[in-house]
Amino acid sequence: MPGTATLPVAPAPRRLPYRVEALEGRAAFDALEAEWNALLARGPVDLPYVRHEWLAAWLDAFAPRARLRVLVARDPRGGAAGFAPLLEERRSGAIWLVAPANDHSCRVEWALGPDASGAAAALWGHLRDRLRWDALLLRDLPRDGPTSTLLEPLARADGHLTGRWESLRTPWIALGGEGAEARTSSKFRANLRRRARRLGEMGAVAVRREDGRGDLQGALRELFALEAAGWKGARGTAIAADPRTVAFYRRVAGDAARRGALAIRALTLDGRAVAAQLGLVHRGVYALPKIAYDESLAQVSPGQLLHREVVAECEAQGLAELDFLGPDMPWKRDWEPRHRPHDWLYVYRPSIAGRAMHTLKHRVRPAVKEALSWWR
Numbered sequence: 001m002p003g004t005a006t007l008p009v010a011p012a013p014r015r016l017p018y019r020v021e022a023l024e025g026r027a028a029f030d031a032l033e034a035e036w037n038a039l040l041a042r043g044p045v046d047l048p049y050v051r052h053e054w055l056a057a058w059l060d061a062f063a064p065r066a067r068l069r070v071l072v073a074r075d076p077r078g079g080a081a082g083f084a085p086l087l088e089e090r091r092s093g094a095i096w097l098v099a100p101a102n103d104h105s106c107r108v109e110w111a112l113g114p115d116a117s118g119a120a121a122a123l124w125g126h127l128r129d130r131l132r133w134d135a136l137l138l139r140d141l142p143r144d145g146p147t148s149t150l151l152e153p154l155a156r157a158d159g160h161l162t163g164r165w166e167s168l169r170t171p172w173i174a175l176g177g178e179g180a181e182a183r184t185s186s187k188f189r190a191n192l193r194r195r196a197r198r199l200g201e202m203g204a205v206a207v208r209r210e211d212g213r214g215d216l217q218g219a220l221r222e223l224f225a226l227e228a229a230g231w232k233g234a235r236g237t238a239i240a241a242d243p244r245t246v247a248f249y250r251r252v253a254g255d256a257a258r259r260g261a262l263a264i265r266a267l268t269l270d271g272r273a274v275a276a277q278l279g280l281v282h283r284g285v286y287a288l289p290k291i292a293y294d295e296s297l298a299q300v301s302p303g304q305l306l307h308r309e310v311v312a313e314c315e316a317q318g319l320a321e322l323d324f325l326g327p328d329m330p331w332k333r334d335w336e337p338r339h340r341p342h343d344w345l346y347v348y349r350p351s352i353a354g355r356a357m358h359t360l361k362h363r364v365r366p367a368v369k370e371a372l373s374w375w376r
Helices: 026-030 033-042 052-062 116-130 146-157 186-202 216-228 231-235 243-258 295-300 302-316 352-374
Strands: 019-024 067-074 080-091 094-098 135-142 161-174 205-210 262-269 272-282 285-293 321-323 338-348
Touching: 019 026, 019 116, 026 052, 026 067, 033 052, 033 080, 052 243, 067 116, 080 116, 116 146, 135 146, 135 161, 146 161, 146 338, 161 352, 186 205, 186 295, 186 302, 205 216, 216 231, 216 243, 216 262, 216 272, 216 285, 243 262, 243 272, 243 285, 262 302, 272 302, 285 295, 285 302, 295 302, 302 321, 338 352
Parallel strands: 094 135, 285 321
Antiparallel strands: 019 067, 067 080, 080 094, 135 338, 161 321, 161 338, 205 262, 262 272, 272 285
């Protein structure tokens, strides 16, 4: 699976082939852009959501005044081997180091190069010995990815306490071969054909494509408005409801367009968008951060009909995978996907405070939740 790897791990040695420096602030982070992305391209986690410009957009939108620390592992010649961006937060008197991420981040990984094991060990060694913190939290880590498989064993081997909470089971499908649509159920395929006919009876149906060379801002406005007109708008969770989120997705789309990775697709009925996707194409994978559809036309499934067109386009281009991103949902299951589990990974210092937080979070609260469920 692109972007994931299972690698051998070992406790962090006291002497490492890499030196680690801790940088603070946006200016220091911004100066790393070129070598950050170059390192990603050589390593096991070359994902759009780990790229420097994605994180910069997130920081500007959601945490412009946060205390940012970036741990940088370098080889003896000064070449970058790994980057670990962290935000320092104080919660109830405890110091937390957390990944710069929220629900819009898709997934989290440290930026690791070809020697992911050595870089992770060096970064962990610096965290363990040089920084003050009580708890470390990395959310939405792919369970089989290198950060997850390397960091937790290193921490546990050094006597630190850890815990996990499954946050997502993200669906994905392989492309090619006989075709992804052909691997779905006959009932689903028949429904698609019937709904396509019904939509066609309502007017002229077309697919509009935007990769950044046309009216990018118009395509984004269309997608945001379509999403806001549905249940997310009613709940106040649509992109358009928060200027920070609007700024983030505009920035992400613009950055993707500049490197040829943007794929905004809209299904139109008589020229009006009835479904839209904001897609990213990177290293043979089509990833899907955002979708929207006209809920008044739910009976003809415009979102699924657009997705059918997108799948066919991806296969015609020779892409290997379609990553739905986000949580598992019924409409995604119609495509017979496999799933990629993600966790929130917690690491606690073996101190009185760390042990207390670990016990409360991973023992007491689950026990109380289970006990309460007996009384329902």
